[in-house]
Amino acid sequence: MSTPGHYFESMYSDSSDPWDFATAWYELRRYGLIVASLPEQRYRVCFEPACSVGVLTEMLAARCDEVHGVDVVDTAAEEARRRLARAGVTTAHVRTADALDPWPRATCDLLVLSEFLYYTPVAELDGLLTGLLRLVEPGGTVVACHWLGRSPDHACTGEDVHAALAERGDLTLLAHHREEGFLLEVFRR
Template identity: 45%
Template structure:
C-alpha cells in the first residue's frame, strides 16, 4: 500500500519552532553538501533555474551567482519569507510559495534542482515531479537531485531509492553520480531531440 506524502502540518510545526529547523546554515555537513552540489553543475552559468523545496534559501544563495534568473519555491510560508529576506539584495532571484507537483511554474528552465525534496512525496507525486522536470527542461538542460540516504520516519524514501527511480526516467542521461553513506547526489542531463546526452564539461570546451 502506498504511503501518503508527508503532511503539510509537519512542515508547519517545524518552522513554527525555529526559523531554520534543520540548521542548514550552521552545519558543516550541509555546507559541504551544498559545495559538492554546486561543484557538480556541468555548466558555469545557467539562464533560468528552478529550485522547489528551497527551505530557508541556503542552497539558493549558492545557486544565485551561477544563474541569470533563479526561481526558488517552498510550500511553507515561513520558509518563503526567510528566503525572500535572505535574497532581497539579489535581483535575479524570485521566491514563491508553491506546492509541487500540483503547482508548477510556467515556462522552460535549463537547470532544475531537487534537493532534499522527493522523499517527502508519495510515489505518484514523485513521478509527476520527475515528469514535469523533464518536460520543463530545455534540451541539454541540467537536473540535479541530492537526498539524505538514511531512514527517517517522515521520509518515504532514501537517496538510493530515488536514484533507482531516476535510472528509469525517460529523456535524460546520467552525467554524475556521487554517493556517500549519508547522501546521494546525481546530475542528469536532458537528452537532445536526437536522443544524445549533453556534452560533458570537457567536451564543451573542446578537450575531448
C-alpha cells in the first residue's frame, strides 16, 4: 500500500517544514546538485509532483519558463505559494493535488521526481511512472533523486525506485551520481 495521505497531513500538522527543506544544508546542497545536473540551459514547462514547501520549486523557476508543482497536503502547497510570492516568483504555480490528478498543461519538457517515489510499493512503481512519463515530451528531461536510507513510512527504498527507472525502455540514462546518502539520476525521455 502507498503511504497514506493522512501520514503527510500529520507531518505538516506538527511543523510547517517537517523535513527542514528550507534550512538543512543536506537538502539545500541536494537541490543545488539537482538543478546543476539538468542538461538544458532552459526548460519550457517543468512538472514537480510532491513539491512540499516549494524550496526546490523556487530554484527550478530560475531555469524554467513555467514550473507546476503539486502536493497532496494543502498546508504544504500553501506554504510553497507563500514562499514563491515572498521571492517574487510569478512563473511557478503550486496546487493541492495528487501527482496523478489531471494536469492543466498538455506536456512538460522537465519532470522532477525528488524524494517521492519511495512512497509507492515496488509492484506499483511502474504504473505510477507510466502515468507520470506520459506527460513528458519525447526528448524531455527526467531527473530523479532519492535518499538511500530506510524508513518505516516508505513503501519501498530509494534503490528500488532507481531500479524501476532503470527498467524503463522509454528512458535513457544521461547522468548517475551516487553518494552515501542519495542517488541522483538524469534521463532523457
